[in-house]
Amino acid sequence: MRIVIVDDDPANLFLIQHMVQGLEEGDPVTFTHPVEALAWCEQNVPDMVLVDYMMPEIDGLEFLRRFRGLDALADVPIVMITSAGTRDVRQKALELGASDFISKPMDRAEFVARARNMLALGASRRALADRAAWLADEVEKATAELRQSEERYALAARGSNDGLWDWNLETDEIYLSPRCKAMLGYAEDELSSTPAAWFDRIHPEDVERVRSEIHGHCEGGSEFLQSEYRMKHRSGEWIHVLSRGVVVCDPGGKATRMAGSQTDVTDRKRAEEQMLHDAFHDALTGLPNRALFMDRLGQAVQRTRRRRTATFAVMFLDIDRFKLINDSLGHKAGDDFLKVWSERVTATLRPSDTLARMGGDVFCILLEDVVQISDSTAAAKRLNAALTDPFTIAGTELYATVSVGIAMGSPTYKSAEDLLRDADVALHQAKAGGAGRFQVFEQAMHEGALERFELETDLRRAVHKGNELVLYYQPIVRLDTLAIVGFEALLRWRHPRRGLVLPGDFIPIAEDAGLIVPIGDFVVREASRQLEDWDEKFAYGDTPADGRPHLQTAPYIAVNLSTRQFRDPAHIQNLLDRIGGLHDNRRLQLEITESLLMDKPEQVAELLRKMKEMGARISIDDFGTGYSSLSYLHRFPIDILKVDRAFVGLIVEGDSNIGIVRAIISLGHELGMNVVAEGVETSRQCYALRDLGCEFGQGYYFSHPVPGADATELIMLAAVR
Numbered sequence: 131m132r133i134v135i136v137d138d139d140p141a142n143l144f145l146i147q148h149m150v151q152g153l154e155e156g157d158p159v160t161f162t163h164p165v166e167a168l169a170w171c172e173q174n175v176p177d178m179v180l181v182d183y184m185m186p187e188i189d190g191l192e193f194l195r196r197f198r199g200l201d202a203l204a205d206v207p208i209v210m211i212t213s214a215g216t217r218d219v220r221q222k223a224l225e226l227g228a229s230d231f232i233s234k235p236m237d238r239a240e241f242v243a244r245a246r247n248m249l250a251l252g253a254s255r256r257a258l259a260d261r262a263a264w265l266a267d268e269v270e271k272a273t274a275e276l277r278q279s280e281e282r283y284a285l286a287a288r289g290s291n292d293g294l295w296d297w298n299l300e301t302d303e304i305y306l307s308p309r310c311k312a313m314l315g316y317a318e319d320e321l322s323s324t325p326a327a328w329f330d331r332i333h334p335e336d337v338e339r340v341r342s343e344i345h346g347h348c349e350g351g352s353e354f355l356q357s358e359y360r361m362k363h364r365s366g367e368w369i370h371v372l373s374r375g376v377v378v379c380d381p382g383g384k385a386t387r388m389a390g391s392q393t394d395v396t397d398r399k400r401a402e403e404q405m406l407h408d409a410f411h412d413a414l415t416g417l418p419n420r421a422l423f424m425d426r427l428g429q430a431v432q433r434t435r436r437r438r439t440a441t442f443a444v445m446f447l448d449i450d451r452f453k454l455i456n457d458s459l460g461h462k463a464g465d466d467f468l469k470v471w472s473e474r475v476t477a478t479l480r481p482s483d484t485l486a487r488m489g490g491d492v493f494c495i496l497l498e499d500v501v502q503i504s505d506s507t508a509a510a511k512r513l514n515a516a517l518t519d520p521f522t523i524a525g526t527e528l529y530a531t532v533s534v535g536i537a538m539g540s541p542t543y544k545s546a547e548d549l550l551r552d553a554d555v556a557l558h559q560a561k562a563g564g565a566g567r568f569q570v571f572e573q574a575m576h577e578g579a580l581e582r583f584e585l586e587t588d589l590r591r592a593v594h595k596g597n598e599l600v601l602y603y604q605p606i607v608r609l610d611t612l613a614i615v616g617f618e619a620l621l622r623w624r625h626p627r628r629g630l631v632l633p634g635d636f637i638p639i640a641e642d643a644g645l646i647v648p649i650g651d652f653v654v655r656e657a658s659r660q661l662e663d664w665d666e667k668f669a670y671g672d673t674p675a676d677g678r679p680h681l682q683t684a685p686y687i688a689v690n691l692s693t694r695q696f697r698d699p700a701h702i703q704n705l706l707d708r709i710g711g712l713h714d715n716r717r718l719q720l721e722i723t724e725s726l727l728m729d730k731p732e733q734v735a736e737l738l739r740k741m742k743e744m745g746a747r748i749s750i751d752d753f754g755t756g757y758s759s760l761s762y763l764h765r766f767p768i769d770i771l772k773v774d775r776a777f778v779g780l781i782v783e784g785d786s787n788i789g790i791v792r793a794i795i796s797l798g799h800e801l802g803m804n805v806v807a808e809g810v811e812t813s814r815q816c817y818a819l820r821d822l823g824c825e826f827g828q829g830y831y832f833s834h835p836v837p838g839a840d841a842t843e844l845i846m847l848a849a850v851r
């Protein structure tokens with residue numbers, strides 16, 4: 131602590147200095163010249179000043195006046211040392227800011243006590259001043275920080291492109307930042323600051339939800355308010371916004387204020403909507419896809435179960451011969467066609483109906499407000515009528531009918547899948563009857579489909595296990611000598627429960643189920659094995675008999691190939707390898723049907739040529755039943771023509787109609803083929819055919835198809851021992 135003593139009398143100075151030492155506050159600073167003292171004080175700011183009143187240059191009062199006139203010294207305690215009885219002086223001194231008086235002669239104890247008081251006063255004043263300064267400092271710092279954080283928030287809000295809002299719940303006023311308003315297409319000074327101005331712009335379908343979300347948050351139901359809704363932009367369009375905020379409550383728990391941000395999420399929302407749309411629509415036609423259709427159908431099914439009456443139907447559509455369009459004109463044309471086709475179909479429907487693309491050329495329609503079967507068949511007729519005009523695709527005129535399976539809704543259906551399954555069954559039925567037909571599902575069809583499904587499962591197992599499928603052999607004879615020249619291998623299925631199943635009952639299933647390829651492999655393998663077996667048992671032609679029964683010519687085996695087998699290149703290669711592996715290739719004959727020739731003529735001709743190069747002979751089966759144009763036939767390397775038994779059946783006792791048979795036989799000869807008559811059942815047919823020049827015959831008249839061992843016996847009968 132610094133104490134300053136000012137007295138012109140050095141003796142007094144000494145005395146006071148001495149007394150001050152009792153305060154134990156360190157050495158005082160002394161001055162005999164008050165002006166010097168003032169100058170020093172202004173620079174150093176003492177803790178207390180003791181000043182004499184009576185001084186020659188300037189007296190104590192003048193010193194006081196000047197001292198207090200200096201800003202830095204306004205608070206420093208000054209004690210004036212006066213002689214007794216100078217009342218006026220004391221009053222003046224007080225007016226000028228003296229803090230206390232000490233009278234001469236001074237009492238040491240009183241002096242120390244007064245001086246201590248003064249010092250303490252000064253110290254607390256200083257502490258106060260320090261505190262005030264510190265406070266001022268803190269306020270300034272806090273203000274700076276606040277400004278900074280405000281700037282930071284403003285910057286962040288601007289950077290995130292979010293708007294800010296602040297809702298005073300007590301005055302019911304809302305502050306909306308310029309960005310908030312800009313989102314809606316308004317300037318900063320537009321839009322009133324009432325919440326109503328905001329809520330009025332919220333979409334009518336959303337506003338109730340938003341209110342209840344705000345309410346829920348205020349009631350403490352959620353930590354933050356988070357609400358997405360639509361708002362009307364100045365342009366009249368709806369934008370999607372996301373509001374996030376938090377409520378502020380007073381100590382009593384009453385919500386007083388709510389503030390937060392506002393983000394324009396329209397772009398994100400549109401992208402989401404687009405994604406959602408894509409997930410439920412077909413990209414090519416823009417129609418609902420399978421997922422959406424199943425959803426709508428599922429709803430119709432549930433509705434029907436609740437109401438116990440059905441008012442809808444499902445149509446399963448398959449465009450006839452679409453594959454032909456795709457294969458002949460290319461996929462681009464196929465796509466174009468599907469687009470135009472679906473537009474035309476849509477035009478025949480009512481807005482409440484749903485047309486969906488289920489995949490490929492398969493479509494479904496959900497018909498609403500359909501009560502009677504006639505309602506849905508009328509729709510099917512409308513559909514096919516709309517499709518009678520040709521489509522012009524890639525400069526080509528196309529006719530495309532559609533096959534339709536219809537299933538009527540009913541409260542007994544438990545799921546959309548069940549209905550679709552039945553419509554599909556009806557569709558298969560419709561297709562079986564030919565192109566451009568429709569069929570309404572009946573329960574009996576379901577049973578047929580079930581049985582078919584069961585057969586398919588069994589067949590799969592049979593193909594896998596391999597011991598249920600066997601080949602039977604039916605002899606083919608020369609009609610002039612009745613000698614056996616070969617056999618046709620005919621597949622039989624020894625079903626564990628059903629007994630012997632004929633190919634007509636399971637080959638179509640095998641074709642649909644993709645089982646025809648392994649079955650075809652089996653047939654060719656088994657026929658080759660049978661040929662090799664005969665080769666060991668019999669000697670043929672010029673080869674030495676070495677004790678074996680001898681035959682003039684070796685018998686051949688004809689196997690049937692289905693059109694489907696030609697679609698699998700690996701399978702055909704396998705077939706070629708097998709033919710190549712035979713020690714006498716010419717003894718494997720391949721029976722194909724007319725429809726194969728129609729399918730992909732160029733490719734098929736090429737394949738057949740390859741097979742022929744390897745020695746196999748090729749016959750055309752069931753001739754006359756297909757739709758092959760006669761002008762085609764000569765393009766294929768065919769050796770044998772098999773007249774279908776329907777024509778052979780025309781040769782009857784009495785009134786024979788042999789004109790067609792004769793024509794077919796001479797056509798075969800004209801094309802350089804041998805002719806085999808199928809289904810020869812009577813001697814009359816046998817001889818009539820022989821007389822018409824038909825070389826060979828096959829039928830119950832000669833023999834039914836028989837197991838391999840029996841066929842061997844038949845050869846044995848003709849052999850020379």
Ligand code: C2E
Pocket residue numbers: 604619620621632633634637653689690691692721751752775808809810811828829830831835
């Ligand atoms: P398909 O090739 O025309 O075979 C002749 C069918 O006529 C055989 O029927 C045979 O049993 C029958 N048949 C023979 N003679 C007579 C007769 O005098 N009167 C009558 N009414 N019918 C006679 P199956 O064995 O039931 O075979 C039916 C069809 O199944 C065959 O017709 C053939 O297209 C197909 N098939 C048979 N085996 C195979 C095979 O291994 N693979 C393929 N893909 N199809 C086969």
Ligand code: MG
Pocket residue numbers: 618690721751
């Ligand atoms: Mg055949």
Ligand code: MG
Pocket residue numbers: 751752772774808
């Ligand atoms: Mg045949």
